Amino acid sequence: MYDVMQGVLVVEVSEHTFMPAAGMALADWGANVIKIERTTGGGDPMRSLNIPNLEAGGFNPYFEAGNRGKRSVTLDLLQQAGRDVLHKLIARADVFITNLRKNARVQMGIEPEELFAHNPRLIYARGTGNGLHGPLAPQGGFDGATTWYRGGLAYLQSKPGKEPPGPGTSYGDLIGGLTMAGAISAALFKRERTGKGSIVDNSLYSVGAYLSSQHVAMASLGNPRVPTDTPRSENFDALVMTYRTKDDGWINLCLLMPKWWPDFCAHIDRDDLANDPRFADQKARYINRSALIAELDETFARHTMQEWAAKLEPMQGVWAPAFSPLEISQDPQALVNGFVAPVGDPGAPDYMMAVTPLQFGEQPVGQLKRGPKYGEHTDEVLAEFGFGDAERQQLREAGVLL
Known part of the structure; x- marks a missing residue:
């Protein structure tokens, strides 16, 4: 507290x-x-x-x-x-x-x-x-x-x-x-x-x-978002979507900066993609996004989530695993930052809770008090x-x- x-x-x-x-x-x-x-x-x-x-x-x-x-x-x-x-x-x-x-x-x-x-x-x-x-x-x-x-x-x-x-x-x-x-x-x-x-x-x-709010503004300008059922292969950006791993986990990529492209290719052991003229720049990657999605689907299916985590953690760009609540409660990153914390309650089973997502003085809140x-x-x-x-x-x- x-x-x-x-x-x-x-x-x-x-x-x-x-x-x-x-x-x-x-x-x-x-x-x-x-x-x-x-x-x-x-x-x-x-x-x-x-x-x-x-x-x-x-x-x-x-x-x-x-x-x-x-x-x-x-x-x-x-x-x-x-x-x-x-x-x-x-x-x-x-x-x-x-x-x-x-x-x-x-x-x-x-x-x-x-x-x-x-x-x-x-x-x-x-x-x-x-x-x-x-x-x-x-x-x-x-x-x-x-x-x-x-x-x-x-x-x-x-x-x-x-x-x-x-x-x-x-x-x-x-x-x-x-x-x-x-x-x-x-x-x-x-x-x-x-x-x-x-x-x-x-x-x-x-x-x-x-x-x-963004969509309310767009709609008021005459450009409302309409529900679509876009095929996966036609997703707007192959580098801002989710890929299945070998052990059926899911990794989300959010590579919004074009400068991250070569570094990403190196970390997934696909330097050939960085040198492929179909994917030479952002415009080319958009035009050929279906081909790039297919390449990345095949690539991410080669390794487990744990193996991909080791490869991607040093990468410049942003990515994240699709965690379950249990994985959040056990995640070293969440624990060391105090994003989840134990609750002191002798009358209940041992449990963790996510804390209010604000910190003061660069310190986690510590042990929480039960309701x-x-x-x-x-x-x-x-x-x-x-x-x-x-x-x-x-x-x-x-x-x-x-």
């Missing part, structure tokens, strides 16, 4: 992954993040997500991916007594994070004006599905539907007449959460200068649109805010706490 957010108190009333990921990033950076969970239904729905090969209600990597490093407090915000507790936390907080829909925010009394009344210096961070305005504003959103499909990403990966592919991971949730953490940091910086709090908004739809158990820190946190044993017991008897 870093210390750049040390002393920053974050109160979070959010569920699933989108805005919890923002709180998690702040926790990775040293903030004290208190996750408020409802007293019914087991708290955050991500806790009860059905995951193949894992025991229901047990260790849950999907919950961990948005909640590590936080503390959990159960609190019924539908009761005035619960809101009174929240207001005491808000009075001392720097940041409030939520992704609940407006009707839920109104019912719980967590709209901006209500919280600013208790702390005008608060940074109010709000995540929505489709933004604040327009006919879709009241609707919720999820990463797959709202970022991937409505945001244009599925279309950009689709083939003519085929079902658009689904997302491979939580692009909108994790990218949206990380960008929100950056926006919160900017708002905190503004507060240091002005003394004033502010509202920061992000939406799953806007994340998808942003990730499609909180449901309501694990209710007494600890409330005691810090002056709620004594008798008062907490009274709140429990009223159903405000668990």
Whole structure:
């Protein structure tokens, strides 16, 4: 854990992954993040997500991916007594994070004006599905539907007449959460200068649109990208595509600079290609790309992934293996840079997680802290805010706490 957010108190009333990921990033950076969970239904729905090969209600990597490093407090915000507790936390907080829909925010009394009344210096961070305005504003959103499909990403990966592919991971949730953490940091910086709090908004739809930004611009200029099913042999650039190895691995080439061509040929033991007039320059390689693709298909099939890695690592140009998540967790490059790190959790199996992809002081974050158990820190946190044993017991008897 870093210390750049040390002393920053974050109160979070959010569920699933989108805005919890923002709180998690702040926790990775040293903030004290208190996750408020409802007293019914087991708290955050991500806790009860059905995951193949894992025991229901047990260790849950999907919950961990948005909640590590936080503390959990159960609190019924539908009761005035619960809101009174929240207001005491808000009075001392720097940041409030939520992704609940407006009707839920109104019912719980967590709209901006209500919280600013208790702390005008608060940074109010709000995540929505489709933004604040327009006919879709009241609707919720999820990463797959709202970022991937409505945001244009599925279309950009689709083939003519085929079902658009689904997302491979939580692009909108994790990218949206990380960008929100950056926006919160900017708002905190503004507060240091002005003394004033502010509202920061992000939406799953806007994340998808942003990730499609070049194609949105091209389409607006009358040159939209249309799904195609181009044969492999007609790929636009033989040096910017993927090749199968002898052991059925895949290597992606991204040789965007023409000057890398001779060096690439030398490292794949194909100097003959560098001297072949069909491939003498970039224009020739484009005209004869089908022939070059065939040559490279045959060449990469000669060796295993491990053998190719040894040959290509000293190369000037850019290449990468198509890694699986397991390979990432074991990759020496990821480990030495701290891109993945162990999570300290005596009650769970040994596991690694990818860390927030920003580093401070040229140092990795180190060992990560596990996500909180449901309501694990209710007494600890409330005691810090002056709620004594008798008062907490009274709140429990009223159903405000668990």
